[in-house]
Every structure is written in structure tokens, then in C-alpha cells.
Amino acid sequence: MSLTVTVYCGSLRTVPRSYLELASRVGAAIAERGWSLAWGGGRTSMMGEVARAAREGGARTTGVIPRGLVDRELADGQADDLLVVETMRERKALMEAHGDAFLALPGGIGTCEELFEVWTSRVLGMHAKPVVVLDVDGHYRGLLAWLDELRERGFVSRFALDSLVVTGDVTEALDACAG
Template structure:
């Protein structure tokens, strides 16, 4: 799929941090998605990093799709400004819609919900459920401890080289967006 026909990037990130540096990072991601003419798929919240990425993407002219389970509509303050807001019954349905509607996945700093989404997407790609790019943005070494642990799992034979090859760890935004680029047709 080309950018002109609606290439969509799903961004996983925090809906709870108030750290201004991380919120600015999310806004830069939204701005870059819009600059490239891509679409944004997000968790449908209007708070923290999740809100910042969607607001910045819309400000740049990107189409935004927010997907939120009904029990989080008030907690994450549903992004009613989304071009399309899908309210699901469960978190599992949320992730399914996000995966179906995205052409690539970018994980920014976040907590256990972000990690759960990242691992499920990475695992799905490794198991052949999808062939979409999976990118982890390790901004300022945020995921250093996790990556060290994964290296230990590899060294102990719990994670294969093929599984590791299924995810791109990017140290900065330019390399993350290079890894997200749609394949030429």
C-alpha cells in the first residue's frame, strides 16, 4: 500500500505519563506521520502521549483512527476529535481492529499496556499472522533493560534469531521512520 492510498501506522505508547519530553516525542511522531501523508491508528485516548500523537497528526492533516474499549472511554478521555473513533467491547477487540487497520506498527515509550501490545504484534509477525513492519523506538535507551533481558533470552535459547529479525529496534526517529517505510510495489 502506498502513502497516497492511505498507508497507516499504528502507534503504541503511554496513556498515563506526564513527562513533557515523552509527550513531545509523541507529538513529533504524529507530525512526521502527517508530513509523510500517512494515516494514524492509535488507542483512541486523548491523554498523555496517546493524545499528543493524535493531536499532532491531525494538526498536520493526517487521518486519525482511534480505537478504544468502552471501559476506557472516560479513563483515557476518548479522542472524540478522531476522524474515526471505534469503541470496542474489550481490549482484545481493540487490538484486533488496530492490527487489521494498520500497515505497520511503531512502539514508543510506555508501560505494561504498551508492552503487551508490542509483544502481541511482534509475536503475531513472527508466527506469520502478518508481514507488517514492527518497530520499537528505543529513544534515549528507554527500553535498554528490556532489550538486555531479551538478549539474555536469546543467549539461553528462548528467543530465536528469526524472532529477533522480526522486530526493528530504532534508536531515533529517523531510523524508526526509515524502518516503517512501505515496501516499494
């Protein structure tokens, strides 16, 4: 089964080395399964590592980057397809369109924004693609606790929480992406 996994992850150069290694493991594992990668199109930090490792393993890579971030995130000219768009909204739409599954690695507010948008679309029935969070070290612990609190207060349904797969294991995360 060939599929494209859209990966959301950190792009800042200040992330710990362990997260760069995680991104590299994910990229290599995507390639090992014979899958393709769609990602934010940058070659810095985790974004660069996931794409580099995927390509080294033979995966096809599609990067999507806004023109305004081409220099800041160092657009990855090695991508099989590098799509340069005007806005973040266009970026997210193309990343969603290219993905058969969505995988969030540790990241910051941009990663959370992308995760929440694609997850909300799933909950609303706009797509039925898997949405997975790879939380290897409790990176998302506070966010997940807050989401549970929102459910207790009646703002988030059990269905919504159950539609998000959260795991700390790379293999389990990719298995969940396969559906």
C-alpha cells in the same frame, strides 16, 4: 505510498514532558509523509499528543478504545474514526487490522503487551508488516537486554530478534515502517 501506522504508547498523565514532545514529533512526521494514524483512541498523555499532532498535520486518525476506558483515557472525539469496542482484545485486533506497520514509543505494560502481541504474530508468520520500537533514551534497554538473554538461553530465536527494528531516531523509525 499511503499507509497507516499503528502507534502504541503511554497513556498515563505522569510521563515526562520529553515523551509528550516525542509523541507530538511522531504524529507530525506521520502527517508530513501523507500517512494515517491508528492509535488507542485516547486524548491523554502520549496517545493524545501523537493524534493531535497527526491531525494538525492533515493525517487521518482512527482511534480504537474500549468502552470502559472512554472516560479514563478521555476518548478523542476529534478522531476521524473513533471505534468504541467492548474489550482490550477487540481493541488490539482492530488496531492491528488498521495498521500497515506498528510503532511502539515509550510506554508501560499496556504498550509492551501490544508490542509483544503484534511482534509475536509477525514472527509466527501471521503477518509480514514492520514492527518498530522507537527507543530514544534507553527506555527499552532492560527489556531488550532480557530478550537477548532469552535468546542465549534458547527461548527466543535470532530470527525473532532480527524481525524487530529498534532505533532511537524518529526518521529511521518511520523509514522502517515504510518497509
